[in-house]
Amino acid sequence: MAAPMREGAEGLPGGSEPGAAPYGNFPNYSRFHPPEGRVRLLPPALLGRLFPAGPSPLLGLDVGCNSGELSVALYRHLLGLQENKASPDQLVVGKILNLLCCDIDAGLIERAERCSPFPGSISFATLDVMDASARELFLSSYLSRFSRSTFDIGFCMSVTMWIHLNHGDDGLVEFLSYLSSRCNYLLIEPQPWKCYRAAARRLRKLGRNDFDHFRSLAINGDMAERITQILTEDGGMELVCCFGSTSWDRSLLLFKSNRLTQKQL
Numbered sequence: 001m002a003a004p005m006r007e008g009a010e011g012l013p014g015g016s017e018p019g020a021a022p023y024g025n026f027p028n029y030s031r032f033h034p035p036e037g038r039v040r041l042l043p044p045a046l047l048g049r050l051f052p053a054g055p056s057p058l059l060g061l062d063v064g065c066n067s068g069e070l071s072v073a074l075y076r077h078l079l080g081l082q083e084n085k086a087s088p089d090q091l092v093v094g095k096i097l098n099l100l101c102c103d104i105d106a107g108l109i110e111r112a113e114r115c116s117p118f119p120g121s122i123s124f125a126t127l128d129v130m131d132a133s134a135r136e137l138f139l140s141s142y143l144s145r146f147s148r149s150t151f152d153i154g155f156c157m158s159v160t161m162w163i164h165l166n167h168g169d170d171g172l173v174e175f176l177s178y179l180s181s182r183c184n185y186l187l188i189e190p191q192p193w194k195c196y197r198a199a200a201r202r203l204r205k206l207g208r209n210d211f212d213h214f215r216s217l218a219i220n221g222d223m224a225e226r227i228t229q230i231l232t233e234d235g236g237m238e239l240v241c242c243f244g245s246t247s248w249d250r251s252l253l254l255f256k257s258n259r260l261t262q263k264q265l
């Protein structure tokens with residue numbers, strides 16, 4: 001019987017060292033956690049259901065996009081643009097989506113831009129979303145091109161742990177508060193607490209210091225629950241639904257801003 005693969009940070013095979021990727025900026029992330037494992041949990045016509053008479057174009061923000069594989073898969077899936085297959089959903093959805101994707105790692109963004117099949121609709125930019133002034137300047141100027149102040153939908157997929165480990169409880173709360181102020185809907189895939197322990201353990205095995213904040217995090221335990229609490233109690237959002245969990249045990253949660261009127265999914 002084959003030996004089980006040893007797990008590193010994020011449940012990635014041990015060769016993907018967090019020491020070399022302190023922000024979760026793994027160069028081959030999508031090989032270990034394929035986009036298909038996430039997008040298949042989402043209804044293909046979701047955008048049509050969320051925005052039956054919504055603005056055009058719809059504006060999306062993907063925070064921590066890595067090299068863009070998941071961004072492109074989300075774009076295709078939510079618009080019903082199946083690869084190599086004419087999809088009737090495309091007609092049902094009938095939406096235009098401009099997706100702005102950002103990541104702290106310039107090398108990953110360079111690769112994402114080079115490989116993008118939709119350069120006219122999906123833009124990639126290097127941005128540290130925890131740099132409040134850079135973030136505000138960049139995102140406001142993008143939105144103002146469309147005379148908008150918010151994104152219709154934000155994606156925050158497997159990013160919260162890295163923000164939390166590098167910026168602590170306050171950083172996580174501030175990050176979620178910013179996303180809720182800028183996104184009318186927010187799809188979020190939090191890493192469970194066991195991934196934090198794996199990331200810290202792996203770092204120690206490499207002989208490096210712990211993440212700055214790991215031992216002092218008071219927000220811990222059931223991370224999907226804790227993030228839901230922060231977004232609903234402090235962030236002015238409501239939980240619309242959980243689309244289920246990936247095979248690597250991460251739930252996909254959709255939130256809606258209380259700024260919007262009640263809509264039925």
Ligand SMILES: C[S@@+](CC[C@H](N)C(=O)[O-])C[C@H]1O[C@@H](n2cnc3c(N)ncnc32)[C@H](O)[C@@H]1O
Pocket residue numbers: 010023024025026029030033063064065066067070102103104105108127128129130156157158159162163
């Ligand atoms: C584990 S990967 C997830 C990639 C992709 N969202 C997915 O789920 O396939 C986390 C990504 O978040 C990015 N990231 C971490 N901290 C960030 C920050 N402060 N600003 C922007 N991106 C950040 C990392 O560079 C990395 O590419």
